[in-house]
Amino acid sequence: MLSALRDFILGHERLFVLTGAGCSTASGIPDYRDGLGxxxxxxxxxxxxxxxxxxxxxxxxxxxxxxxxxxxxAEPNDAHRALAALEARGRIPLLVTQNVDGLHQAAGSQNVVDLHGRIxxxxxxxxxxxxxxxxxxxxxxxxxxxxxxxxxxxxxxxxxxxxxxxxxxxxxxxxxxxxxxxxxxxVFFGESVPRERVEAAYAAVREADAVLVVGSSLMVYSGFRFVDEAARLGKPCAAVNLGRTRADGLLALKLEADCAEALRFLL
Structure with missing residues (x-):
């Protein structure tokens, strides 16, 4: 399955990347959900x-x-660094994160939308x-x-x-x-994500060749909607996540693995 993930990432020039709590667990930040979501x-x-x-x-x-x-x-882990390296190669026009820890920017990513703000x-x-x-x-x-x-x-x-x-x-x-x-x-639960962030993410989905989800169960609609939109547009979607996601039925590829280990090949 790791080779399939490698082929997926390297086979699409413009990736829309959505990350969640599982991307930061290797940095010592706990996540919210278990393997069943x-x-x-x-x-x-x-x-x-x-x-x-x-x-x-x-x-x-x-x-x-x-x-x-x-x-x-907390310090960035290899998942953050791998995605920063992929952006540096011009492969990630926009990374949208549900995390509030700022670790993508600390790792060197520049084209980041902090969907839920910064702590x-x-x-x-x-x-x-x-x-x-x-x-x-x-x-x-x-x-x-x-x-x-x-x-x-x-x-x-x-x-x-x-x-x-x-x-x-x-x-x-x-x-x-x-x-x-x-x-x-x-953005607390029950609070709306600022419209400009949502619109920027939707625009990036429309321009992307494919979608990669890293460490998110997508149980919260604020993230799931972008995968749902990509699927509606016929764009392939892949996910690296330990456990089920809300979008399992929409994914072309699903790898249940630690995010840092799965993406380390990009380094």
């Missing part, structure tokens, strides 16, 4: 809960205080100001030194497994410009 843990924070509850925001940022330091220290920034929901998460992180640590000293398990997307803690004591600073609510500049 079911949740491994409870569903992540929703937009409605975050915006509607101060308690939910305190809980989110208390966990994120511990989780961000781990995701921000290293924050957006004020009042005035729209964009803030650096690094500076915000330092402020969280200053205001919550007792929380910063806690130990917690590593969870997806900069989260941490922190339970049985009184989150009401946690202090979340407001926007320094207007006093509004600060939210990670990522």
């Amino acid at each position: 079911a949740w491994k843990r409870r569903q992540p924070m929703t937009f409605a809960a975050f915006m509607g509850s101060e308690a939910a925001r305190k809980r989110y940022f208390a966990r994120s205080l511990l989780g961000f330091s781990k995701i921000s220290a 290293d920034g924050l957006r004020c929901m009042g005035c729209g100001a964009i803030l650096s998460r690094e500076k915000f992180q330092a402020e969280l640590v200053r205001l919550n030194p007792d929380f910063a000293a806690l130990e917690a398990g590593h969870a997806p997307d900069g989260d941490a497994d922190l339970e049985d803690v009184d989150f009401s004591r946690f202090v979340v600073p407001p926007c320094p410009a207007c006093g509004g609510v600060l939210k990670p500049d990522v």
Whole structure:
């Protein structure tokens, strides 16, 4: 099957690439779903809960205080480097990632759409100001030194497994410009992906010769729709993913393998 993947990648000049959590697991960032596509843990924070509850925001940022330091220290793995190398050869006009870790750019990829945003920034929901998460992180640590000293398990997307803690004591600073609510500049469940990102991805699908999915179960419609569109246009689609995907019936090729191992031949 690896030779079939090699033939697929090398046999198409312009690949539309879509990546998911499985692309970053070799960098130490956990994924959300098991081999059947079911949740491994409870569903992540929703937009409605975050915006509607101060308690939910305190809980989110208390966990994120511990989780961000781990995701921000992650390094690209061979899957990221392989895709960057393929782009450098002019074979990937656009890479769309569902991940928020910025590891594709760290590996050298330049034509990247961060479909769900980036965890290293924050957006004020009042005035729209964009803030650096690094500076915000330092402020969280200053205001919550007792929380910063806690130990917690590593969870997806900069989260941490922190339970049985009184989150009401946690202090979340407001926007320094207007006093509004600060939210990670990522797309939460129940929140719409910005239209310009979706349109850029659809345009790239239309221009591509084929689609390659790397490390995504495609259970979330925001990613699945691009494979569905490619199939509708008669473009071949291949996937490297440990476990089932929502698009299994649309794929010309499916390889159940670790992403870094499967793509290492490109290096």
